[in-house]
Amino acid sequence: MSATLSLAEIQKHNNPEDCWIIIRDVVYNVTEFLNEHPGGAKMILRYAGKDATEEYEPIHPESALDALPAEAKVGTLDKATVTSQPPKDTPTGAKDTEPPAAATPAAASGPKKRPSLDACLSLRDIEIAAEQILTARAFAYFKGGSDDEWTLNWNEESFSRVRFRPRVLIDISTVSMKTTILGQPVSLPFLIAPAAMAKQAHPDGELALARAAAKHGIAQVSCINASYGYETMSKQKDPNQVFYYQVYIHKDRRVTEKDLRRVRELGYKGIFLTVDAPAVGKRERDERVTLVTEDTEGGSYSKAAAGTRGLAKSTSTFFDNKLIWQDLWWIRSIVGPDMPIVVKGIQTAEDAAICARMGAHVYVSNHGGRQLNGAPAAVEILLEIRKHCPWVFDLVEVYADGGFRRGTDIVKAIALGCRGVLLGRPFLFSLAFGQDGAEKTIEILRNEIDTAMRLLGVTSLDQLGPQHVNCGELEKNVSEQYDGPGKPWFKNYFAAKL
Numbered sequence: 001m002s003a004t005l006s007l008a009e010i011q012k013h014n015n016p017e018d019c020w021i022i023i024r025d026v027v028y029n030v031t032e033f034l035n036e037h038p039g040g041a042k043m044i045l046r047y048a049g050k051d052a053t054e055e056y057e058p059i060h061p062e063s064a065l066d067a068l069p070a071e072a073k074v075g076t077l078d079k080a081t082v083t084s085q086p087p088k089d090t091p092t093g094a095k096d097t098e099p100p101a102a103a104t105p106a107a108a109s110g111p112k113k114r115p116s117l118d119a120c121l122s123l124r125d126i127e128i129a130a131e132q133i134l135t136a137r138a139f140a141y142f143k144g145g146s147d148d149e150w151t152l153n154w155n156e157e158s159f160s161r162v163r164f165r166p167r168v169l170i171d172i173s174t175v176s177m178k179t180t181i182l183g184q185p186v187s188l189p190f191l192i193a194p195a196a197m198a199k200q201a202h203p204d205g206e207l208a209l210a211r212a213a214a215k216h217g218i219a220q221v222s223c224i225n226a227s228y229g230y231e232t233m234s235k236q237k238d239p240n241q242v243f244y245y246q247v248y249i250h251k252d253r254r255v256t257e258k259d260l261r262r263v264r265e266l267g268y269k270g271i272f273l274t275v276d277a278p279a280v281g282k283r284e285r286d287e288r289v290t291l292v293t294e295d296t297e298g299g300s301y302s303k304a305a306a307g308t309r310g311l312a313k314s315t316s317t318f319f320d321n322k323l324i325w326q327d328l329w330w331i332r333s334i335v336g337p338d339m340p341i342v343v344k345g346i347q348t349a350e351d352a353a354i355c356a357r358m359g360a361h362v363y364v365s366n367h368g369g370r371q372l373n374g375a376p377a378a379v380e381i382l383l384e385i386r387k388h389c390p391w392v393f394d395l396v397e398v399y400a401d402g403g404f405r406r407g408t409d410i411v412k413a414i415a416l417g418c419r420g421v422l423l424g425r426p427f428l429f430s431l432a433f434g435q436d437g438a439e440k441t442i443e444i445l446r447n448e449i450d451t452a453m454r455l456l457g458v459t460s461l462d463q464l465g466p467q468h469v470n471c472g473e474l475e476k477n478v479s480e481q482y483d484g485p486g487k488p489w490f491k492n493y494f495a496a497k498l
């Protein structure tokens with residue numbers, strides 16, 4: 001790709017038989033790709049012969065352009081031939097290799113009075129503010145759960161049904177929240193969960209989260225569907241910062257193999273394999289807002305989006321839904337013997353036990369209530385593991401996510417055996433305020449954990465245990481059913497360690 005093309009030349013390729021579009025000053029011939037596009041041909045055709053950057057950027061993972069063959073790049077835009085450009089409120093001219101300087105959220109402009117971050121005292125306050133700042137479409141994409149959103153609601157609600165058992169008259173003058181996550185020292189027991197397309201909330205997306213994480217010494221799981229991919233993230237990585245990489249396995253295994261080898265080279269400290277999305281949950285909030293924005297916002301994007309399935313659906317297009325437990329060995333063969341593998345999306349004691357027997361770490365998650373509606377909340381799954389195969393907690397590290405909104409929620413999960421917990425939406429919402437929002441989120445949680453520990457009578461995380469919680473109210477939701485490793489009839493196919 002070397003040709004420098006004038007805008008007039010590009011504009012000639014403006015129909016389904018011959019369609020070029022410009023993204024970040026690069027010109028692509030997408031004629032062959034039109035019918036493969038997960039968002040549909042019509043979406044791209046609206047921009048045939050034009051610059052699609054502004055619409056394209058916030059809703060595509062950085063890796064989306066990999067869907068095009070190399071020969072689709074036909075040249076670069078000769079900017080001297082562009083006479084007038086509409087004003088842009090996002091740094092869309094930035095190349096993916098150049099993290100943008102701090103910028104203001106795309107949706108922050110406009111007549112609405114901007115809520116103040118200083119006035120936010122809790123993660124809930126930040127979410128409410130984010131709803132006012134973000135576009136309706138971005139908020140719906142982040143917020144939504146599947147079907148009637150029962151699991152989404154159970155996630156948060158379940159914590160209110162766990163009572164503490166505080167001990168008193170203990171010297172709590174010094175408290176430490178330090179721990180290690182998969183062998184890496186961190187200052188707090190929570191991580192930023194992998195969550196797609198943070199750029200919808202802020203032009204700096206995951207990069208802003210990474211800057212906040214580095215400043216406060218917490219770890220971050222970089223997401224395969226991130227607005228900023230692993231290369232870009234790694235370029236701005238602080239030397240001591242801890243990144244892990246979340247992956248879905250591509251139908252073309254060579255794509256995943258290349259990614260896994262590269263993230264290892266780049267110093268990512270572990271692989272999080274997400275297994276709870278062999279199909280994509282039905283996320284009506286996300287789909288509905290597409291139709292509503294068509295009527296109420298009337299912008300070019302919302303019109304173009306009508307008739308698609310909502311942003312969430314597209315992730316299923318390229319990923320392998322034939323994946324089985326034995327494929328963990330394939331991952332191990334690529335990343336080598338020492339790189340931790342974490343299986344994200346464990347929802348039963350049986351699967352936790354199989355996972356642990358194979359030597360992979362357990363990540364209890366129902367994908368933030370976005371996949372199978374009716375799946376149990378994290379606390380219930382932890383209780384099920386404690387009941388049927390408590391040895392899992394000794395064999396491997398156990399993580400959990402889903403609905404953690406308070407320091408007390410985090411302390412409860414650690415008392416039940418978690419090494420750490422992850423938060424998805426709170427960090428996405430915090431990006432309504434950019435890096436400052438993410439930092440405030442971390443500070444709020446730090447203070448809440450600190451207070452909870454002191455009031456419980458513990459001074460370090462390893463002192464927390466099941467003796468600090470009463471889960472009686474949730475016990476009735478814990479299944480009696482268990483057909484996993486340890487039962488005499490269980491066929492031990494998976495005993496071979498990774």
Ligand code: HEM
Pocket residue numbers: 021023028030037038039040043044047052055056059060061063064065067068225301304305308309310311312313314315316317
């Ligand atoms: C070079 C051109 C383009 C390429 C290579 C491309 C590629 C992709 C890919 C790979 C996905 C799936 C993303 C995922 O897995 O999360 C996707 C989804 C999507 N794209 Fe594009 N895209 C292009 C242009 C556009 C344009 C110009 C628009 C219009 C604004 C658009 C709108 C969408 C939408 C709305 C989705 C989500 C579809 C759904 O879930 O129903 N795309 N695109």
Ligand SMILES: Cc1cc2nc3c(=O)[nH]c(=O)nc-3n(C[C@H](O)[C@H](O)[C@H](O)COP(=O)(O)O)c2cc1C
Pocket residue numbers: 141142143155193194195196223224225246274344365366367368369370401402403404422423424425426428
């Ligand atoms: C908008 C959004 C996008 C997400 N994208 C991914 C993803 O690409 N990969 C993944 O493993 N999990 C993804 N998740 C799930 C999160 O990693 C995490 O499991 C979930 O957000 C935890 O629940 P919480 O949002 O209540 O903290 C996503 C979650 C949200 C809200």
